[in-house]
Amino acid sequence: MNSLFLMVASLCLCHNSIAVDLHPLVLVPGSGGNQLEARLTSKYKPSTLICKLSALQTKGSWFRLWFTPSVIISPFTQCFAERMMLYYDPELDDYHNAPGVETRVPHFGSTEGLMYLDPHLKHITEYMATLVNSLEEVGYESGKNLFGAPYDFRYGLADEGHPCQVGNQYLQDLKMLIESAFVSNGEKPVIIVSHSLGGLFVLQLLNRSPLSWRHKYIKHFISVSAPWGGAVLQMLTFASGYTLGIPVVNPLLVREEQRSSESNLWLMPSPKVFAAKPLVVTEKKSYMASDISEFLMDIGFGEGVCPYKTRIEPLLDSLEAPGVPVTCIVGTGVETPEMLVYGNEGFDVQPRIVYGDGDGTVNLESLLALESLWSGLKGQQVLKVINVSGVSHMSLVKDEVAVNEILAQVQSINSILLTSFA
């Protein structure tokens, strides 16, 4: 009796023997979900005295651009916005940083850059820390079988054949990280856990890799709150600016920067998912997902039309089934912008918002699109949807109920091990 108890206890406590048996896991964060660093060179043209002084303070060395709390203090919001700006060059057909602003993503491969957005303000900038800690409690070990794949979330992807230096490089890096996690863990295929925008990158990586690669390297793809078909909220971001609910920031201060982001354009509502629903209504017109180009013109962002039409639209059209087992974990039952109603003051004034179902950020039909569009397709084995009711988009990687749900999925994928312990 005693010896049996001791044997079971020692099996459970011996983390090394557990770790050997777990499938390696790669975390892919969402937009804004990891740190981003910048360095200002002599080509940087500060727009205000404050931006000039704060640039001098950095003395040409690397500093954290995202996230630091000064972002929400209005004179600094301006400096932040001009340093975060992307520019689309029609001649090169690609996006680039603001002149004089170099950026880099720290801690690729590690969970370090996505646990907290500001390591000095852990409490208020926690992102995936709870999830990482919970995974460590069941035997995962950062750097050994638990990895993070942060990226420059301002950039997106374009339809294949278009230059897309930053986004394509990320897909390459992610692919190599998956392969090396596989190799260093006894050739065990990898579990990918993505949040939000990260899921779209993962789906693209899967779509662009041969089936034989996917079957060899991917055990399971757990996507948490992925906006498969974009979100109506993104139209608000483009039209009037959106401050993530932080009331002190004037949305118009960040609108230009938000419009410039390639990944934001990627997250516009997709015609396949939103069909013929009116999403933005003004006194003159009503816009559906198929009217995004016209919408971009009318809100005064004509520069966005060409990249949207040539790079994004075909990308949305060409999506295929992931071809690996997928579990989508989605938040539901949270009021989510479904239609924006503008009066005669134009787009600079925040609209009246009509709400519908979703996770507060992403509409329900978009969260469920993987199921509605691809579940019947050939080659799509497992496609499971888990509904975590009343948990919002950002809370899905922090909230206890939601994190336990993610953990339960990870454990059931590793089930051979767990049932032998039960």
Ligand SMILES: *[C@@H]1O[C@H](CO)[C@@H](O)[C@H](O)[C@H]1NC(C)=O
């Ligand atoms: C999610 O779960 C809640 C509570 O069980 C339920 O009321 C709701 O209809 C579900 N939503 C979806 C989209 O399945």
